[in-house]
Amino acid sequence: MSTKNEILPLTGLRFIAALYVFLFHMQINWPFAPRGMVKKVIEQGAVGMSVFFVLSGFLLAYQYSGRYEDKKAYFVKRLARIYPIYVVAALSTLPWMWRGQDFSIWDTAAIVLTNIFVLQAWVPNYFNFWNNGGSWSISVEVFCYAVLPFIAPWMAGLSKRKLMVFAVLLYVWCVVPGQVGRHFPDLQFSFFYALPAFRLPEFLLGACGFFAAQRGFRFSRPNLVVVLILVIFIVLIKRRVSGLPYIGYNWMLIPAVVGLIVSLCQSSGRISSVLSCGLFVWLGKISYCFYSFQALVLLLLMKYHSGMVDAFPILNANWVLCVLAFAILICLSALGHHFIEEPCRRKIQLWSDSRSQRAAEKKEVCVI
Template identity: 45%
Template structure:
């Protein structure tokens, strides 16, 4: 059943973000093109994560800015939306948890058990992104973003009422301040390149400004600020940004170093696509892309499983399917497998679990109301 509030172009855009991240992960391991310009663009696919966070802020503000959803119902909605697939993706990637038993001595075994315990606890409570040391273990190289989202979800009910009440000029100042905060980690990472991997990239506090920018974008959109923009502006900004990445993508080693152009580009695209006008909005609203957008959370969550499997069994796969030595065909093969797994995950885990959790909450709430004294 279609959600009456759904903005179809943004649903399609959600898959574009997940696909960009996936192609990036394939390309950095098995390059799919020798063309320097295109390779530079694909090599910056981590920008897709900024798209996720800004888009998430926009969509959640769109759904909850009216203030009619009780806090408990909001949290249940968010939990039912992300946790079932998140847990499933964690379970199926356990063979790649990455903990070494060392020489098998009691000391090494104790260390491995402690590491495993900390990883499991951090993942259960969605706090793994706060510890950059965890980034290369298990599927944390992908699930860190869910940890970031959980942090933003918890803060939204406290941020949104304040942002909603702001007059337009102050809302603009908040957005500008968040833009500055979103670009600062990239600047610092460029000047001090020896920072531990993942500090600026995956820690929730550094990603929060992107989420808040998404919220501000929706509030500006609701106020009619987007009416003066035309579809041609989308095309111009898209060409400018991709040209920049094509020529200068590798010049900044820190992925968030491109936020100075990526963040306003993403915010503008979301802002202008939301009115459904123009060829880009129409393309993203197509039924197939919208379907892919619906399974995109499963697509993103299970890509770690597919990529780690392909890394572990790459040589064996090529022995059985030598045509996949062509990395372009290998990408298509990996994409097909991932879409298939994602569709299965969406229809058999994500949607049924979401409905059951929400129905259980609704049933319990009804029971409480019925037994409450008058």
């Protein structure tokens, strides 16, 4: 189910999370889901972002376990992985940056600079600007990436009991914002939902899941656990909860996601097999582009929807529009992954490796 640096079911799960968020955004703008359970589940698709954060924590702890000493190499790899597509996605949505808002030159400069340095999630007022608010999660991820190499060695050294205590503290940390927001309705939703400090515990709980599995934690029947977690998730997610939307579900969502990730790693059942098949692994590989280019597709549909419906009346059926948007997004994501993301990643990595090699050679000459 896995290669040396890749756990195949989790690669497939990345696409499922991205698809869930995409369906959620389509449902907001062009409701297409039938009434009942399906509609209620899709309407909570923003919880897919928590899946991303927990999954990232687990996978990075797995990929870099015991190799955090070279922090420069770690950060270069992370930068090479996310920044090229991040820039392309931002530039592609530049015409919609202001979206009818009258910004001063200083406001515009602040928005541009915070986005260039991926700091926009720290400023709640910037949530909806540029890339249709779709880049806040990358800002959160960058913060989590920065924290991991400093805290992971400490986590790796914890005893099983201390790791469990730390996981409980993280759980409380990620549950509290969604509940506190209910008592402070005047504070911005984006403050609780997007602030990196409030999403960091989700990422670190993913890392805790990896360290627990690394130390021998194993479900006795992982195939059954996968099914039970999915059923429980569907049953609970369709119910209303107190607190803020989406992160108000963290009390049950985060343990379920951590459990799902660990059980998928240990499972050999049908769900794990499907997520490990070639198609889903490929979809998982393009999932970052799929997520990043959602805003462009949505903005284009908003602008040209009326004209498209006039030309093709069948698009008046929102589910048909959703299928079309999905197909366009898959094509854009494939192109972005194969012609931008991967080539840029390799070039940045080669450039960094060559610089490191030259520096090492120069140091060796100086020593001699």
